[in-house]
């Protein structure tokens with residue numbers, strides 16, 4: 019046989035491989051549907067009687083060149099594979115937030131700013147909105163640094179009830195006023211479902227905080243909004259819990275959801291929390307939603323914020339959140355971890371020098 023003939027036959031085998039794969043995939047999908055039905059009906063997934071019937075029928079149909087034992091073994095393997103697909107948590111693969119159901123990156127577009135699937139963005143601002151002057155000064159610094167989104171807490175879920183609880187709606191108004199003056203977008207945490215509608219007048223992105231990641235009524239209410247939501251990972255939330263929390267929002271019709279890793283609680287004390295960098299590529303792989311990293315709450319220390327931001331971007335993050343305040347020492351919350359405006363400008367320069375982030379030109 020000539021070399022050309024072999025090439026032709028191999029080409030034909032390649033074609034048959036593709037067809038077989040297509041058929042096997044179709045078969046596995048049907049198996050999945052049957053598996054789901056069985057699960058709902060409380061029936062066992064494995065049905066050896068049905069498998070034996072099929073094998074006997076195939077053996078009878080077989081006219082070679084494969085011998086009977088081989089046909090039985092090959093189909094036995096196919097049934098096993100179908101069973102495996104049925105067993106593997108089907109819920110996970112079918113989540114709306116998963117890549118399995120939506121391959122392309124979700125891009126949250128707010129005005130001229132796009133988050134996800136392209137250039138990473140910075141989100142910065144004070145931990146809490148404290149006064150008109152404070153938030154205005156920060157907004158001006160953000161504008162100078164080419165940062166498009168200002169953050170600032172107005173409803174603060176603090177560990178102690180005796181700590182500063184935020185200025186509430188007054189804080190949101192001050193944030194919006196400063197943002198409008200400098201052409202920025204706003205983001206702020208909302209903690210009460212009943213506040214969402216009113217808050218939507220002042221915030222472009224609703225933040226759901228780490229402590230509320232599994233506040234299901236809040237998630238549902240945010241899902242009924244048609245506003246972008248930034249969902250923070252809970253202090254001890256697994257990836258699975260995090261994605262299911264996002265699913266609560268998306269399943270109500272609000273597809274504009276962004277995820278943010280903010281550090282998890284571990285035994286380590288040198289950082290405020292432990293920044294879980296692996297969350298970034300994992301979430302990017304499992305989900306199509308934009309993924310950000312909060313380098314302030316995760317590290318809680320200024321000296322490693324820039325390297326951690328670079329690591330997050332290198333790992334594929336779509337954005338970085340960082341806290342900055344005109345006078346951190348006098349801040350009403352998170353005094354130790356907020357960058358002053360000089361440190362913030364330096365932080366932006368440092369992150370930019372990595373080539374992983376480009377500031378937006380104003």
Ligand SMILES: C=C(O[C@@H]1C=C(C(=O)O)C=C[C@H]1O)C(=O)O
Nearest residue numbers: 049052063064065068097100101
């Ligand atoms: C798909 C089913 O579930 C399992 C997988 C089978 C298959 O791959 O054909 C057959 C029997 C079960 O063990 C089914 O019951 O039909």
